[in-house]
Amino acid sequence: MNFRFQNLLGAPYRGGNTVVTEDGVLLSPVGNRVSATDLLKSQTQTLPFEASTNIARIAASPDGAFLLAVDDASGALFINLRRRAVLHRMNFKRPVTALRFSPDGALIAVGLGKLLQIWRSPGFRKEFFPFQLERTYPDCAGAVTALDWSPDSKYLLAGSKDLTVRLFSLQGSKGQNKPFLFLGHRDAIVGAFFSMEKKSGRVFRAYTISRDGAIFTWNLVESHDFDDQEKLNSDPPSPGTPEQLSSRKDQGEDPMDIESNKKKRKNFGGGDDDENSETPLHKARWELLKKDFFMQAPAKLTACDYHRELDMVVVAFSNGVFGLYQMPDFVCIHLLSISREKITTAVFNKLGNWLTFGCAKLGQLLVWEWRSESYILKQQGHYFDVNCLAYSPDSQMLATGADDNKVKVWTVSSGFCFITFSEHTNAVTAVHFMTNNHTLLSASLDGTVRAWDLFRYRNFRTFTTPSPRQFVSLSSDPSGEVICAGTLDSFEIFVWSMKTGRLLDVLGGHEGPVHALMFSPTSSVLASSSWDKTVRLWDVFEGKGAVETFPHNHDVLTVVYRPDGKQLACSTLDGHINFWDPIDGLLMYTIEGRRDIAGGRLMTDRRSASNSSLGKYFTSLCYSADGSYIFAGGNSKYICMYDVADQVLLRRFQTTRNLSLDGVLDFLNSKKMTDAGPLDLIDDENSDTEVGIDQQTRECLGHGLPGSMPNRGRPIVRTKSLKIAPTGRSWAAATTEGVLMYSIDESFVFDPTDLDVDVTPEAVEEALESNQPQRALLLSLRLNEDSLIKKCIFSVRPLDIPTVSSSIPFKYLQRLIEAFADLLENCPHLEFLLRWSQELCKAHGHAIQQNSRSLLPSLRSLQKAISKLHQDLTDTCSSNEYLLRYLCSTSTKMQ
Structure with a gap:
């Protein structure tokens, strides 16, 4: 009865923004949950918590330890990602349109409509109310749509729907921190980013991107005319205005005066001079260097991201096209179409070699490596309702059929879909695995029952009827010789031969749609249920019609x-x-x-x-x-x-x-x-849901x-x-x-067994230092810490493996087998781990046989890892057979 939520399949992405953490985990909103996809291990898990409504915005701390998720009702969850636990809950009271952690992880910038708020990040502190509001900027005339922090966490760029980008400073008093405005765009701002010099690490450029496909490049201009204190406190004219153009003409610099005025110049954004001589970025002079356009009209720019180290920009459009550009020269590296619908999120990973794209309408999530032009991840959920599902006989695969006419097969352990069959032309209503584990059946309203080969990934047989019928139920006998399908319109049951594909019989008698079919697990009796208020039993092989009727x-x-x-x-x-x-x-x-x-x-x-x-x-x-x-x-x-x-x-x-x-x-x-x-059911004709910025979900x-x-x-x-x-x-x-x-089977929370005050990680380290590997392994199993268990496994000498294996209590056996299965997939010490597995089976063979049901999932994982290694070694040896023969013959001749 102790079933707990494990995973959510069928929908890798449903809207909002995505985040790639420092350790290569892709976080994407899925309804009111968050899915975590490990791009290195190719596994996906849905975090075990729920928001009150659909999640609209997420942001991860720079170290990947915390996640802030905000839903459509402005409710926020502050989550510890490593423990997968909700630490704090709060409500922002207004719809959140943008969210961003500062580079040092101490602050959080939140766009609440036209307001911009700076909050203190809770971290690990124990406080009555951990969220502290540091500052509120009410300067925007439209909803905030884009945020970006400077590397030193002292300045903030905020783009909004009022066609402007504002540069805020977090230093000084509130009255003196009037923002600097970047003007000139003709549509809502989608992205605004700081750019740094690689050598000095100072901010010297900014990029602003608007929804109409324009990107403006702004340069920070060093000025020497700040000696007058009154002029220092006054705001410089905004770029693009007549005042700014006239001031630039009046400030012509003589090359002979550059050296004499060098001491008066100020460094911006963290130079080598004294901090007191630094001019704040929001009081500095910025000039519009150039304007570039992506030229994708009439498509709108819907998502963008910037990588500081590579100085590259990725942009995505409403027509499914994305572009990768090298800045500031605006050189197009890639311009590709990956979807037929609007791309709603685009983001770089930390190294900048992977690009993540999401399409909310299709439930599509892609991770693309732009250097090798290959997919790292390509997942898409069902477009409409999932109508049916079926487990494979070994419980390793799950098949789903939906109203989008597709059949998808998922790997249960990883949560990934590895094959999609789209030959059906109408909704799929039933799926069924054959007992041989590599054949899948599907029934559809298009009047066909199809058999799929899961080795070759093809439709190798199609079962049809003399006149078109709509199938809503499906089953096969235990031997796999006959296939039965119930209809929605003719109220009949059709029987085919699996080997020949011929129609063998038509079972009539029901007076309503046959919505369920199932063969008896121990005989050839078929049970059918119908809307005619009866359940009927049929002997399919005898052909005598209904054997029994239950009214x-x-x-x-x-x-x-x-x-x-x-x-x-x-x-x-x-x-x-x-x-x-x-x-x-x-x-x-x-x-x-x-x-x-x-x-x-x-x-x-x-x-x-x-x-x-x-x-x-x-x-x-x-x-x-x-x-x-x-x-x-x-x-x-x-x-x-x-x-x-x-x-x-x-x-x-x-x-x-x-x-x-x-x-x-x-x-x-x-x-x-x-x-x-x-x-909620009344459409608002004046709403801006088509903008695609704050209403993606x-x-x-x-x-x-x-x-x-x-x-x-x-x-x-x-x-x-x-x-x-x-x-x-x-x-x-x-x-x-x-x-x-x-x-x-799986436990996503800290769930140790047999703990007391003496069972600690320090005790495990002491046992290892005192050359007691057996005691260290038992202590690590009691702690249930994966890293400690693996460390203790490798501390055992090969000669001591039989002795240590026989001393392991049975209740820790499953946990140890899971560790070996994981190590065999990622560790090169093959012989050492295989000997461990062999000695465990020898020492606990009888107990494993008696408790095979409880140990079956872990044993299957171990078998899968060993089989994969065996296949890889077989291929390697067979390809190197002649080379080894040649080397052996050469060494013999040399002797």
């Missing part, structure tokens, strides 16, 4: 077999789950689940959630691996877990707490109801999110499919948020 009082929505084949469960439209004995044809139990699944009121509901009967039924059922529990989900935010024998509710899993979805709240605010309907709401509605209203929370892994250690649910995965 119900309401429409039957789904049917499943217990893993031992001795029980049948089906859900009906009245919210009941009925359990039948398929052998004797008797009704065994009935669970009434209307109260359990009830919850959440839709905006269009005229009744409260407790009084409404809409959606109070289960559309998907799934037995646990041992058959003692059953999971049930439907058009609700809850997934229920029942004990079958006692017919009691054990636990309810709430799939989401995202208030951006409809059906999450039990009680709605009546003030939002008008004569024209709910306020809302713009894709009516298109890209699973469960979206055609009237651009909020998606409705629901669960369409439930499946448990064959190992019984995890289960997955196809929901509006995507494919949620719950597991009891």
Whole structure:
């Protein structure tokens, strides 16, 4: 029962900005969650916390230790990334349009509409209210859209929708810090950046980028006319104004006076002179060096980023084109099209060799290495609802089908989609893995059932009917000889031969759509459920028609077999789950689940959630691996877990707490109801959602999110499919948020066992120094620290491996096997680790056999790592066989 949220598949990106941390982790908002993709290890995990609504802006501290995530409701989460825990929560009270940490990590710049606020970063301090407001700048006439700090964290560039960029100083009193204005743009500002000299490290240039595709280059001009204190305190004329042009004519410099006035010159942005002689950047003189244009009209510039060390700019446009330019010469390095929709985020990594792009409408996330012109990451979620899912027999893969006509196959361990099949021409309604683990079946409303080869990644067989039909259910017998599919329109079940692809039989008798099919795990009996209020059992191989019929009082929505084949469960439209004995044809139990699944009121509901009967039924059922529990989900935010024998509710899993979805709240605010309907469903013709700067998430709401509605209203929370892994250690649910995965194997929080005051990292180090590797390994296993465990493994001498292996308690065996599986993928000491694995199996062989179910995931990971190494060594040896023969023969002749 201790299932916890593990990952979210099917949606790598849904809008907002992305961040690449110092250690190569890509952070991207996914609804009200944040997904962390390790680009070096090729793994993705969704952080185990939720915001109240969809996350709009995120910012990571320079050292990668903290993350600040702000949602559409202005709620902020301050997160410790290394422990994956929420440290603080607060509300900014206004919509956040821009967010940026200072380079030293001490300050946070927040754009709150027209206001710019500077907050003190909480860090690790223990305070009653950790967020401290340092300063507020109310100078902008439009919403702040871009922020950039100077390297010394003393100055800040802020671009806004009022077509200007302001240079703020954080030093001195508030009255003297009037910002410097960069003028001349003709559209909203998308990016503003400081540029540094590589040798001196001082700021000497700035770039401003606007939405119409213009980039302005500004140079900092050193001036010697600041001796007059009154002129020092006065503001210099802004570039582009008549005052500035006339002042430049009046300030003609004589080359003979340069040397005499050298002592009066001031360095800007941190030169070699005394700090007291530095002129503040916001009081200095800036000149417009040049204007450049990207020439992508009528497309708009939607995202940009700048890398200081490389002096390069990356820009992205609404037509899916991105460009990489070397500054300040404005040399185009790459100009490519990567999407057919608007690119909503573009960002450099720390080294500047990887570019990250995101398309919110398509749910697309790309990481591109521009030097080698190759993809580091290329992921795209389903465009519409995920209708169905299926686990592979070894629980290592997960297949999903959706309304976007695509079938995707995901690797459960990494969270990545490794193949997409797009041959279907209509919505995919059912997917099913064959027992051979390398064949996948899919049924669609386009009238075809297709078989996919997961070795060659191709459609090797297509099953059709004499006249077009719409298939909504799919199953195959345990031997894999026949394929059965139920229809939506003709109410028939079609049976094909897997080997020949021929249509063998058509099973008729149902009077409504056949929405569920499942073969008995132990026999060739097929169970089908239909909206005609019956469940029928068919003997497919005998061809005698329906063997047994189980009548119900309401429409039957789904049917499943217990893993031992001795029980049948089906859900009906009245919210009941009925359990039948398929052998004797008797009704065994009935669970009434209307109260359990009830919850959440839709905006269009005229009744409260407790009084409404809409959606109070289960559309998907799934037995646990041992058959003692059953999971049930439907058009609700809850997934229920029942004990079958006692017919009691054990636990309810709430799939989401995202208030951006409809059906999450039990009680709605009546003030939002008008004569024209709910306020959230009324389109605002004057809104600026098409700008793509501060409303990226809302713009894709009516298109890209699973469960979206055609009237651009909020998606409705629901669960369409439930499946448990064959190992019984995890289960997955196809929901509006995507494919949620719950597991009891992985632990993302600090969860040590058998701790006391003497079990510390210092004690492990002392044991290693005193040459006690066995004690050190046991202490590290009790601490459950991965780095310490691996360090202690390598401290054991090869001759002592058998002795240490036999002394490891069984409860630590799984953790040790997981460490070996990880080391085999990343460590060159192959023989040493294989000997460890061999001795562990020898010492604990009987215990492993007795507890194979609990150890199966870790053993499979170890087997996968060993098999991969074996294949690599085999290929290497076979390619070098003749070279080795030649070297051996040459050495023999020389002797």
